[in-house]
Each structure stands twice: as C-alpha cells, then as structure tokens.
Amino acid sequence: MSIERIRQFIKEKAEQFGAKHESFVFRDNTEISFTTNTPGAYLGLVEFEEGNSGVYHDFSFVIFPSDTEVNSLIVTLGIGSQGFKNDYNLATYPGLRRLFKKLTNEVGYCKTDFSDIESSLPKKFIDLIESDYLKKSIVKYKEVLPACQIVKDPESEEGKQIIAAFVAGYAKLRDWPTNKDHRKAVSEALEPFLKTETIDNTDEVQNLLIERRYIVLQGPPGTGKTRTAKSVAAKIGAKTFFTQFHAETSYSDFIYGIRPDTENEELRYKETLGSFSEALKYSVDHTTEKVTLIIDEINRANLSNVLGPIFYLFEHKMDVSNVEIEIAPNFKITKLPENFTVIATMNTADRSLAVVDFALRRRFAWYTLKPKVIKSKQFFKEDFSRIQEIFDWYASSTELNLQPGQGYFIADTEEEMRNRIRYEIFPLIKEYLQEGLLRNAKEEFNNYFSTRINLSLFE
Incomplete structure (x- = not known):
C-alpha cells in the first residue's frame, strides 16, 4: 500500500x-x-x-x-x-x-x-x-x-x-x-x-459450583443473580433451600436458636433450626441427593455474627478434619457433606453494606454477572445500550459495578419502559450523582433522560 x-x-x-x-x-x-x-x-x-x-x-x-x-x-x-x-x-x-x-x-x-x-x-x-x-x-x-x-x-x-x-x-x-x-x-x-463471547452464565456457574462447592454470584442490580442461582440448582437436580440475609439476620436465624412458643398459654421456649442447619441436616439424612442452599444478599448481614463457628467448615478441599463443630444439640459434624453446596448472591452496587472479609473470600469462589444484551421481544436494547455506553466511557472500574443490569430494561410496552426509566433508572442514577459518583457522566445522563422522558437531573 x-x-x-x-x-x-x-x-x-x-x-x-x-x-x-x-x-x-x-x-x-x-x-x-x-x-x-x-x-x-x-x-x-x-x-x-x-x-x-x-x-x-x-x-x-x-x-x-x-x-x-x-x-x-x-x-x-x-x-x-x-x-x-x-x-x-x-x-x-x-x-x-x-x-x-x-x-x-x-x-x-x-x-x-x-x-x-x-x-x-x-x-x-x-x-x-x-x-x-x-x-x-x-x-x-x-x-x-x-x-x-x-x-x-x-x-x-x-x-x-x-x-x-x-x-x-x-x-x-x-x-x-x-x-x-x-x-x-x-x-x-x-x-x-x-465482539465479546456469548457466555452461558448458567453453564459456567454450574461447572464452578461442581468444582468449588461454595460460590458467590456478585454483580450490579438487575443482572439475574438470584435467577441464575435458582436455575443452576434446578439444573443439577438439587433439593433447594432458600434464605435472604438482611441487617437483622442473626446466628439463631441461620444456624440454631430458641424462640418463645406462642401457642402455649405459659411461657415456653422451643428449639429452632436455622435455614443452614435445615439444609445441612437434610443433606446428612439424604446422602444420595444433591442439596443446595441459596443465600440471597449475603453481604447484608453481619457475617461474623451470623456464621459463628461454621465459618471454619467452608473449605472445599477439606479431606480430613479433627475439629468437631456443634451445629445444634445432638448434631455435630467435622466437615460439610459432599452433596452439600452453597450459592450466595451479592449486590455490588449496595455500598452501605457490610464488607466481606478476606477470610470468607478465600473460602468462596466469586463469579461476576455483568449487564448484558438478552434476546427477548420485551428487551429494550436501545435504552440498555445507551446507558451501557455512558458507563463504559465514563465509569471507573469500581463504578462499573453500579451499572443497571438487563432486568431494568424488560417491559411489555413502550409506556411501561418509559415508566421504568422514570421511576427506577432515573432515581438510581440521580442517587449515584448525589453521592459524588460518575461525575464526568452527569451531562451525558442528563441529556439521555431529557431526551427520553423529558426529565432533567438538575431541576
């Protein structure tokens, strides 16, 4: 040439x-x-x-x-x-x-x-x-x-x-x-x-779960974390137990506790197995079945208080253990059964939540679900692509974790999509900007919302 x-x-x-x-x-x-x-x-x-x-x-x-x-x-x-x-x-x-x-x-x-x-x-x-x-x-x-x-x-x-x-x-x-x-x-x-490879998240997560047994699905809101967790559990044919953490979740909710028996006239207390213990006991009693515990929003609780001594058990390659952990009275184990797996989810955009410590990070495998285009007549690709373009150009690596996922852009009609933008995406972006995030992108976002739904971020 x-x-x-x-x-x-x-x-x-x-x-x-x-x-x-x-x-x-x-x-x-x-x-x-x-x-x-x-x-x-x-x-x-x-x-x-x-x-x-x-x-x-x-x-x-x-x-x-x-x-x-x-x-x-x-x-x-x-x-x-x-x-x-x-x-x-x-x-x-x-x-x-x-x-x-x-x-x-x-x-x-x-x-x-x-x-x-x-x-x-x-x-x-x-x-x-x-x-x-x-x-x-x-x-x-x-x-x-x-x-x-x-x-x-x-x-x-x-x-x-x-x-x-x-x-x-x-x-x-x-x-x-x-x-x-x-x-x-x-x-x-x-x-x-x-061009990026079209990855089947469900298949990748399934393979990771088989290999590591304890995994966390992390990503922005709307990326299908909970849906993927349930889908994987169903795909491997597991008996599924589900719990969702929140700020008040305690050891007694998750592992074992005693609660007042409100059905009796006299004050009495009864033993209560938490969601973890119920799933674990089922897996011990049904060794030929696969059991999956799904923990939604794992970082919303104080994990040190909630997990207690069972923290030790989350070692996917624990072949031999001479430490016996008491889960509940008359229920002690030295390691988690081979048929027992855990899938947790974590919203990376929720910045006010408890930080997951490094020891727990080592015990779990971490898989990130990112916003992506999906094939659906209800998916408004043009709106998704415009928001994605703004994030990709202006967001730091940390701020990319704030991008609304594909779930925000699914609607049956144009009117429904406009309402989703007005009442879900618009307030979310406005909150980000008020917190000092994505500052370089403020004019781009404002132009998008002004054009799309006739609303300004700065009125």
Missing part, C-alpha cells in the same frame, strides 16, 4: 465517520523524512486549530510507515509533543483506554494511563518492530504514544480493519458522528474488535 493510498484511505474513513473540513488538519511529513532519511515519517489527523505544520498539542491519529511502499506500519493514538492543552480531562476517561485496549493485540501496546506523557513504550514492544527505520521513528516519540498497533500487511483485509478501527476510535474521541449513518459506520468499523 503506497503512501498516497493510505492518505486517501484515512480521509475516506474520516468522512464516513462524520469529519468535516474544519474537524481536523491532515499532517504528512513522509516525503521530506524519507528523502532526507530522517526517522519520524508520519501522516495522520490532528486538531484543526493546531495548523498544518510544527509541534502540536493533544490527541492525534498517526500512522508511522516503514518506507515509501509501506510494507509495514504502526498505527497509533498519539499525543502532540507539546502535551495537553484541551484533552487532559479526556485522557482521564476510563472508556478511552478501554476502547483502544480492545483495538490492540499481541503486537500492540496500550498504556495503563493515557494522561501519562513521561513513561516510555516498553522495550518488549519496541523489539517487536522489524523495520529499523520504523523502530527509530517510534523511539523518537516513545513517550507520547498511548496506543500502538503494528500492522505487518497494510494491504490485507485485517490491516485495513485495524487502520479503520483506529480512525473510528479517533472519530469517537472527537465526537465526529452527527447522524445515524456516521454512528453506524463507526460501529461497523469497531465491531470486529468489540
């Missing part, structure tokens, strides 16, 4: 993605660099206000060719050698890095911090570059290239896909798309790199 063909390809893609004449300046110093054999030949797109030549600021889309015939190249998201002027906040958005991370592979590199213009590219990546000229060019700008991808065959379909995807990423960064056709073109260019 010649320099001229690359130049034309980039301009065509930029136009498809919504760029206008005043959207960028096309820089190209390849002719003079190759003529003088000076490392650093590049061509690409910079902000319009930076002009046609000289040092520049902020993010740019840059291609470094190996030679005039461009037998290989490196496509990059670059930063002008003058550093940041307008793009520093943009550089801190988690979604920017998430996007370009997906566009790079084993012969690419993506920095952990896009605002960092001091750290160099790692030697391991530079050693992958076969062309000596190209290697010298990259070394010249090694501190200001947050995302790089080696393209060994620019003329191939794969090579063109990579170049187009980087241009699309830059278009998204610059917010070029202004209509449906532009957005569709950007999505199609990025799609080959953003």
